[in-house]
Amino acid sequence: MARRVLGAFAVTVTAALATLALAGTAQAHTPVVNKGCDAKAGKSWFTVSLKDYGKDKDNTLVVKIDGVEAFKTTFKGKLEEQKWERGGDAKHTYEATITAYDDPNFQKGWSKVETRTTEECVKTPPTTTTTKPTTTTKPASSTPEVPSSSAEVPPPSTTPVAPGGSAPEPPLAATGASPLWLLLSGLGLVGAGAGTLLFLRRRQSA
Template sequence: MARRVLGAFAVTVTAALATLALTGTAQAHTPVVNKGCDEKAGKSWFTVSLKDYGKDKDNTLVVKIDGVEAFKTTFKGKLGEQKFERDGNVKHTYEATITAYDDLKFERGWSKVETRTTEACVKTPPTKPSETTSTKPTTTAPEVPSSSAEVPPSSTPAAPGGSAPEPPLAATGASPMWLLLSGLGLVGAGAGTLLFLRRRSA
């Protein structure tokens, strides 16, 4: 009976020690992953550091940003902080895949994928309202007729050659024929008087 009790106790202790050993080993593989935003620099950031990993072989770290591989390295034991930055005006997804050489199938919890997302975190300053133009009424000077304004055409047509036509003679009511006959009469009277005076002197 005592042997059975001792045997059961030994099995229990052994199982407990094994569990503690496994737990301690699992906890020893420590990834430290953080994210944030630097508004002053206008950047979102992602950091990862690793410690207490196996030293016998290479462990691997792969970082993808927005689905695109941005970094890959191997390390033994530990890896110092690696920092990645992107434009803080848009959303970004950071993914760190840590592969421990003693957990290649991701079954023991030492190999894992750590994913972090940063939202658009840069605050855009409000735009200043545009200055309004003055609303004071403006006075406009009255329009002055231009000296080159067109002068209405004269009702009298221009004479050929560009000279202005002479004004017509005033109508007196006398016939031109009577004037001609009167002139001839005066010339005849003068001629007769001249002949008379010559005969008298002879």
Template structure:
């Protein structure tokens, strides 16, 4: 009876994990992307578990995780078919005998038609003006620069849009003013 109780307590002392997997592949027509989503929970945390993803025959670097792998999505071109292979190797089931180490095969079809970009070319009209011929005389050519074209000079090209925002400058200025005001209050309270 004592041996049975000891074996039962050993069996109950081993960790119980549900090894919950969420592996999906779909085509998001609204975003026009093929999406692979992987989320793994309740895996053992005493050692590293391994997640390996193969996309269209190209194996990506393995990802080690303990306990859980937070749900992550990867986006791909939706104009072509994709084949995904998601392999999970649980440290406590290296040969897959318990069903915790497993491989999922998922795929997406091309769900967005490729529309080649259209190029349009616009031709601006050109005007040429010719100056009247000067009579052939002994006058030397003028050394003054030519006058600008009627209507003023050519406009400057617009500045490049770099995506930088002036908001950080404004916020840092407000922060500096606030820090100065706080320092002033501290100094005045000490004097009082």
């Protein structure tokens, strides 16, 4: 009788221990997921670390950033912290899909999808565009410029024209004779002529 009691007690204790072990295993799948944005560094970030997962087979981690797969790996037992960064000047969505080999259909809660979103934390100053003034250069004209009517016109030549339309003869060249000597010679000839005329008249009257 005592043996039966002891046997039943042993079975009960074993079952209880097995139940506790299963419960502990169920609670041991621990994902640690964090996100943030470092304005000083200008980066948003996302981290994942996994511990206390089954060691008998491969577990899987897939990470997508803004809907695009960025990382995929398998692990047994645990996975050290993994980190991803993107520019902090825009909003980003990070998604980690953790598949435990002992919960392939996502029914026990060990396999799960963790999603985090980081907001824009770096403000980009507005850019200013400087427009240089444009200068228009007038092309050189191939047509010579016509002087305006107000331009001065040189006066016509004032050289006198002799009657009859012929040009005046140039003055006689100087011969070096004194004009006074010529005058006295002329007076002498006039006086001689007058004397001759007076002598002839007197002779006729005698």
